[in-house]
Amino acid sequence: METEAAALEQLEARISALENPPKKMTLVVMSGDMDKLFGAFIIATGAAAMGIDVVMFFTFWGLRALKKAEAKHGKSFFGRMIGMGMFEGGGIEKANPSHYSFGGMGRWMFGKMMRANNVASLPELRELAVNLGVRMYGCQMSMDVMEIPQECFIDGCQEPVGVGFMLMEAQESQIQFFI
Amino acid sequence: MSDITPDLELDLKGLLCPMPMVKVSQNIGSVPVGGVIRAVATDAGSMADIPAWAKSTGNEVLQAEKVGDEFVFLVKRVK
Numbered sequence: 001m002e003t004e005a006a007a008l009e010q011l012e013a014r015i016s017a018l019e020n021p022p023k024k025m026t027l028v029v030m031s032g033d034m035d036k037l038f039g040a041f042i043i044a045t046g047a048a049a050m051g052i053d054v055v056m057f058f059t060f061w062g063l064r065a066l067k068k069a070e071a072k073h074g075k076s077f078f079g080r081m082i083g084m085g086m087f088e089g090g091g092i093e094k095a096n097p098s099h100y101s102f103g104g105m106g107r108w109m110f111g112k113m114m115r116a117n118n119v120a121s122l123p124e125l126r127e128l129a130v131n132l133g134v135r136m137y138g139c140q141m142s143m144d145v146m147e148i149p150q151e152c153f154i155d156g157c158q159e160p161v162g163v164g165f166m167l168m169e170a171q172e173s174q175i176q177f178f179i
Numbered sequence: 180m181s182d183i184t185p186d187l188e189l190d191l192k193g194l195l196c197p198m199p200m201v202k203v204s205q206n207i208g209s210v211p212v213g214g215v216i217r218a219v220a221t222d223a224g225s226m227a228d229i230p231a232w233a234k235s236t237g238n239e240v241l242q243a244e245k246v247g248d249e250f251v252f253l254v255k256r257v258k
Contacts, residue, residue: 023235046197046228049204050235118193128201 024053025175028166032061034095034107034122040065040179041125047175048132055169056129057161059139062179063148065126066138067091071152079147092122130156137161183241183253185217186210192221192249199225200232207238207256215241218252226250 025047029040040056048054058066069091074083100106114121120128129136138153140160150160170176187210191199199220210216218229226243229252233240242253 042197045201049197049201050232051204052235117195119195120198132201 022053024173026170026173027056027177027179029056029058029062029065029179030060031179032064032095033098035097036179037065037095037122041129044134045125045128045132048134054134056134056136057139057166060142063138063142064095065092066136066153066157068152068154069093073149073152074147082146092126183215186214187216189216189218191218195222196224200228203229203254210256212256212258214256216254220250
């Protein structure tokens with residue numbers, strides 16, 4: 001009888017876990033554009049506020065979102081070019097909008113318009129995400145290719161991972177985004 | 180509804196998405212279970228967002244009302 005009761009209890013626990021799975025969301029952020037990073041961080045912080053476990057993976061141009069403002073990196077000629085902040089380089093503060101970029105003018109223009117409307121800045125949203133327990137990972141492969149070491153990233157960022165880890169998290173998530 | 184005395188007043192005026200919802204979420208733990216937050220926002224989107232937040236987190240919106248240019252919420256902590 002006792003084993004039956006224990007088995008029943010176990011079964012009830014399993015059914016309850018199936019019926020109320022932990023809420024989780026996975027975002028893959030490939031873009032380093034200002035507007036797309038706004039989208040990613042607003043979704044992430046909003047979801048975290050709603051009690052959803054949020055996991056963000058940053059790859060390729062998206063890695064910019066994890067960089068400290070003063071980060072300099074790169075060994076090879078091309079790597080240094082990316083690291084110096086020329087062209088597509090720089091940290092989250094240097095993100096240009098995907099349209100109306102105008103060689104940096106667009107960033108200034110949208111920044112001004114957003115401040116006028118009291119929208120939180122990208123560095124503020126990123127800090128909020130860290131404070132709300134959002135987990136952020138850099139993609140190891142694109143970090144190697146672009147010669148961006150983990151030391152360039154802000155505190156509160158997790159150690160780099162690969163696609164397998166991302167897929168495991170995505171598989172457990174009810175919501176997935178690719179930005 | 181006006182006979183409810185809130186345990187906490189939140190001024191969310193001027194804040195835009197996602198901040199009104201985030202601020203309610205960050206402050207709900209500071210009122211006791213059964214306690215009420217009165218929040219005043221100016222972001223029209225919060226009329227949809229704060230009830231959705233409450234539904235998702237298992238809390239209760241007692242009131243979501245447009246008063247002039249402001250949106251006034253009474254949010255009850257359920258658990």
